Amino acid sequence: MHDWTKIIKATTVQDPATGAVNTPIQLSSTFNQASFDEFGKFDYSRSGNPTREVAEHAVATLEDGQFGYLFSTGMAAISSVLMTFSQGDHLIISKYVYGGTFRILEEVLPRFGIEHTFVDLSDLDAVAAAIQPNTKAIYIETPSNPILAVTDIAAVADLAHQHHLIAIADNTFMSPVLQKPLHLGSISLSTRPPSFWRVTPTLWQERPSRTTKN
Numbered sequence: 001m002h003d004w005t006k007i008i009k010a011t012t013v014q015d016p017a018t019g020a021v022n023t024p025i026q027l028s029s030t031f032n033q034a035s036f037d038e039f040g041k042f043d044y045s046r047s048g049n050p051t052r053e054v055a056e057h058a059v060a061t062l063e064d065g066q067f068g069y070l071f072s073t074g075m076a077a078i079s080s081v082l083m084t085f086s087q088g089d090h091l092i093i094s095k096y097v098y099g100g101t102f103r104i105l106e107e108v109l110p111r112f113g114i115e116h117t118f119v120d121l122s123d124l125d126a127v128a129a130a131i132q133p134n135t136k137a138i139y140i141e142t143p144s145n146p147i148l149a150v151t152d153i154a155a156v157a158d159l160a161h162q163h164h165l166i167a168i169a170d171n172t173f174m175s176p177v178l179q180k181p182l183h184l185g186s187i188s189l190s191t192r193p194p195s196f197w198r199v200t201p202t203l204w205q206e207r208p209s210r211t212t213k214n
């Protein structure tokens with residue numbers, strides 16, 4: 001099925017309350033519960049919301065992923081991914097990353113004991129040489145912002161998986177219509193800068209055969 005057809009099908013979900021074909025925008029922050037201690041699917045919009053759920057499903061569909069998570073900005077998505085690592089972990093990062101990503105790596109994460117090494121990911125020997133016993137992930141951004149450095153996602157993801165590391169790809173510039181990192185072995189992180197699409201910076205998880213997120 002063509003990507004555009006997938007998106008149309010994923011977003012035109014009939015609203016069970018009204019039969020509306022287009023997904024209604026739910027503005028409520030809080031949702032009524034059946035009883036005091038019996039929680040429904042949604043309780044508070046920060047943790048889940050029917051409109052966002054449809055959009056997350058749509059982007060996961062476009063990526064051929066199992067789950068999609070939407071954030072209010074790309075840096076919120078990237079920060080959330082990076083904050084899944086712990087004190088003492090080490091990350092290998094593309095030498096050519098977006099400025100916001102560079103700053104969180106240089107100025108914020110070291111305060112939490114999360115280390116990194118910047119490497120030119122087009123040099124696989126250099127990537128392999130940078131792997132340490134405490135390395136947990138390789139972070140790709142391709143094409144990169146602003147110099148459009150291109151990384152071979154499949155090659156880097158393969159190397160990552162050989163060493164039991166997670167491969168993460170910031171897919172902002174290509175979008176999942178033109179590049180699908182999950183197909184190439186990498187968890188995908190795609191952001192839409194505000195000038196494009198204000199509320200859809202997204203993070204897609206899951207790589208069926210290569211991560212434990214199945």
Ligand SMILES: Cc1ncc(COP(=O)(O)O)c(C=O)c1O
Nearest residue numbers: 073074075098145172191192193
């Ligand atoms: C490659 C890349 N990653 C992340 C971001 C951050 O996205 P946001 O500005 O939505 O936080 C940008 C923004 O331009 C970007 O180009």
